[in-house]
Amino acid sequence: MTSVQVAALKSAISKNANHSALPRFPSSAFLRGFDMIGQASGVCKKETFPRSMCAGAKATLTFDPSSTDSEKIKQKKHTMDPASPDFLPLPSFEQCFPRSTKEYKEVIHKKSGHLLKVPFRRVHLSGDEPSFDNYDTTGPQNISPRLGLPKLRKDWVDRREKLGGPRFTQMYYAKQGIITEEMLYCATREKLDPEFVRSEVARGRAIIPSNKKHLELEPMIVGRNFLVKVNANIGNSAVVSSIEEEVYKVQWATMWGGDTVMDLSTGRHIHETREWILRNSAVPVGTVPIYQALEKVNGVAENLTWEIFRDTLIEQAEQGVDYFTIHAGVLLRYIPLTAKRMTGIVSRGGSIHAKWCLAYHKENFAYEHWDDILDICNKYDVSLSIGDGLRPGSIYDANDTAQFAELLTQGELTRRAWEKDVQVMNEGPGHIPMHKIPENVQKQLEWCSEAPFYTLGPLTTDIAPGYDHITSAIGAANIGALGTALLCYVTPKEHLGLPNRDDVKAGVIAYKIAAHAADLAKGHPHAQAWDDALSKARFEFRWLDQFALSLDPVTAMSFHDETLPSDGAKVAHFCSMCGPKFCSMKITEDVRRYAEEHGYGSAEEALQQGMDAMSAEFLAMKKTISGEQHGEVGGEIYLPATYVSERNL
Known part of the structure; x- marks a missing residue:
């Protein structure tokens, strides 16, 4: 590198000056095949997971033996090798996400006429609460690894291959103004306009990683x-x-x-x-x-x-x-x-x-x-x-x-x-x-x-x-x-x-x-909508909805159940952190109920009326025990500004 190049590089890059004083340290040395299960109903398809798995090549881990059974339990970890004595099958979609279903939205790619089935996870909430739909990455369920996933993109790729062209990349098509099946699929997942997706890919500000040989891909x-x-x-x-x-x-x-x-x-x-x-x-x-x-x-x-x-x-x-x-x-x-x-x-x-x-x-x-x-x-x-x-x-x-x-x-x-x-x-x-x-x-x-x-x-x-x-x-x-x-x-x-x-x-x-x-x-x-849905469920003490809307429902539920395991605790208006008397959300709920019962209108109006009443009571008391009677002024910081100004205090 020439001195000119070094100088140019240093002018463009913020160098870490700490390196001039690097401290010195002492030297030291598959599975039996699964049948596909699941039936389509309208635009939605609900799927379940396989329940059994069998032997494969072993993966061996060694560690120093523990001295006690409790230490052994702590060191024991799940393995995904079916031949291992510690093997635990993968939990199903339903086990991981209680009160959720895997469903699909159907959209038509106009240029090709291809029907796209775009996955999402629907969280079912209690009562009259509307369901909440989330982005889903779990892929098709219940399919033998030996068979592999369905070749979702085969027809899409075949059609473009027949048309020919100098290049076959998503960026090439985007620059030509073409909205591919992959772009429409991504737009549907993101709830955005397909044209916006195309423009971002054409600009290079976004990519759709999608090798034409990876036909199993959900773009x-x-x-x-x-x-x-x-x-x-x-x-x-x-x-x-x-x-x-x-x-x-x-x-x-x-x-x-x-x-x-x-x-x-x-x-x-x-x-x-x-x-x-x-x-x-x-x-x-x-x-x-x-x-x-x-x-x-x-x-x-x-x-x-x-x-x-x-x-x-x-x-x-x-x-x-x-x-x-x-x-x-x-x-x-x-x-x-x-x-x-x-x-x-x-x-x-x-x-x-x-x-x-x-x-x-x-x-x-x-x-x-x-x-x-x-x-x-x-x-x-x-x-x-x-x-x-x-x-x-x-x-x-x-x-x-x-x-x-x-x-x-x-x-x-x-x-x-x-x-x-x-x-x-x-x-x-x-x-x-x-x-x-x-x-x-x-x-x-x-x-x-x-x-x-x-x-x-x-x-x-x-x-x-x-x-x-x-x-x-x-x-x-x-x-x-x-x-x-x-x-x-x-x-x-x-x-x-x-x-x-x-x-x-x-x-x-x-x-x-x-x-x-x-x-x-x-x-x-x-x-924001996801946070709002969970916050609303939390404030309304809809515990099962809180769990279902969380990233990891099973863990959330297990933590709750460590201290309040009964079914009744799932509808209780408190948790074990504050208990029934000190729950801030329960107190707020009580304030709102009180406002309704006494005809104050909203909770905010009730609070304002309450504060006005307390202020009047306070001022009445000040007339007898305040500095106005005894000539002391220290307490007057609590008096209204108009009261103080009128007396030039």
């Missing part, structure tokens, strides 16, 4: 002007996990609201694992292709070549992968910028590319062959998630030169992709304290021309291993409110181990909370 949209979405990472490793477990993780993550999943498998059977996941996933599936490419050369980064990487891209695109994370912004000249970091390069993909660059002192082959990558993506309509291989891995390294240098290059790569009608989103950090989050969004919007931002958290502190789903959800809510479109979840196992079923759920729920909080801050009408 969804990622963009700053839509609901904030959540990604769940899954995938086996060289140490633990089986194919069956990963398929169940997809089902479990999407049950709780995962909008996309990324298969980050690094162990054996990467191709087979991905195939099972794709055939059983109704949400977009992303990958980091460099992981499989590295497996092909036995884990030796120096043995990677462009040809091996290219073949891996084609292999995964043929299977139906909807978006690739490619760390093409990790340039040779940026690697030295990480030397003063506390935690160096923490991205697996980024470190692989960096190692290759340093081994040959050549530029990143993904950057050099970017146009070739775009041609592959264009053929299959694979979206690109431009990786942040130099993201900060600690609060100390946040917003440093290396991070923002890569972001600048992401902007260049984004615009080049748009020229070939390839959909793009930009990946972001990482570990960022709250006061540094806005700068990340501002620079991404400016440098990447408002392409969707996709961030891992960010984690807002480094001090809470085991609770990083919380430290990162704080950052996710903040950055989502500022316009980030897709939040990559973090589980409690982050930095510690491979997540199991419980961890997946905890991560997804934490991030659905963050995404919803961001939607509220952005003024999304559906987000």
Whole structure:
């Protein structure tokens, strides 16, 4: 890098001055097939889950034996391996969401005449309360993983293939003014005008990850002007996990609201694992292709070549992968910028590319062959998630030169992709304290021309291993409110181990909370309506409706029932926190009832009349005991302003 380039880079990037004083630390070392069940009735179809599962390959976990039975119970975790003695079948949709039904809205795509059935979850409330409809990601139920999901998009894709054309991407069609079935589907899910969806995709401000080979996909949209979405990472490793477990993780993550999943498998059977996941996933599936490419050369980064990487891209695109994370912004000249970091390069993909660059002192082959990558993506309509291989891995390294240098290059790569009608989103950090989050969004919007931002958290502190789903959800809510479109979840196992079923759920729920909080801050009408519905149920002591409207009804109910388990408690006008005499909502309810019974009109009018009466009584008493009689003035701060001014006090 020349001195001129360095100077220009430093003028565009806010450098972290802390790196000049890095402290020194001491060195240290499938299942028998299920028949599809469910009957259509009108525009709605209600489905149930399978009740049995059988053996598959074992996933083995070892740990030091506990000394007591109670400790053993604490250490025991759910597994999704049917062959495990600890195996617990996945709860059904009905078990996860009592008082809810999975239903479909039917819409006609005018150009093709195709009938689209768009899923949603209907929450049934008590009494005369209207039902509440929620976005649904659970996918078709009751289908054997060996058979895979229905090929929802087959007719859509076949029709467009017959028409021909230079390109087949959603961005290409959007630029031509064409509203595809996928765009109409997304618009129906988001309750928006299809033309708005088309315009946002054409502009590059939103993407619909939808490989034409992933026919099982229920299309969804990622963009700053839509609901904030959540990604769940899954995938086996060289140490633990089986194919069956990963398929169940997809089902479990999407049950709780995962909008996309990324298969980050690094162990054996990467191709087979991905195939099972794709055939059983109704949400977009992303990958980091460099992981499989590295497996092909036995884990030796120096043995990677462009040809091996290219073949891996084609292999995964043929299977139906909807978006690739490619760390093409990790340039040779940026690697030295990480030397003063506390935690160096923490991205697996980024470190692989960096190692290759340093081994040959050549530029990143993904950057050099970017146009070739775009041609592959264009053929299959694979979206690109431009990786942040130099993201900060600690609060100390946040917003440093290396991070923002890569972001600048992401902007260049984004615009080049748009020229070939390839959909793009930009990946972001990482570990960022709250006061540094806005700068990340501002620079991404400016440098990447408002392409969707996709961030891992960010984690807002480094001090809470085991609770990083919380430290990162704080950052996710903040950055989502500022316009980030897709939040990559973090589980409690982050930095510690491979997540199991419980961890997946905890991560997804934490991030659905963050995404919803961001939607509220952005003024999304559906987000406000959801909060209002639950708040109304809470104030009216409709406990079962509160549970049904919550993100996790079963957990909410179980917490309530720990102290008030009887059926009568479900209609009680108090909970165990305040009891029957001190419940603020019960007191407010009593005030309103009193106003009605005594003819005061509204509660506000009753309160005003009550205050007027008390004021008159107070003033009458002051005439006998106030300073007017005794010559004292200290109590007169409580007298009306007119009374004081008349006496020139």
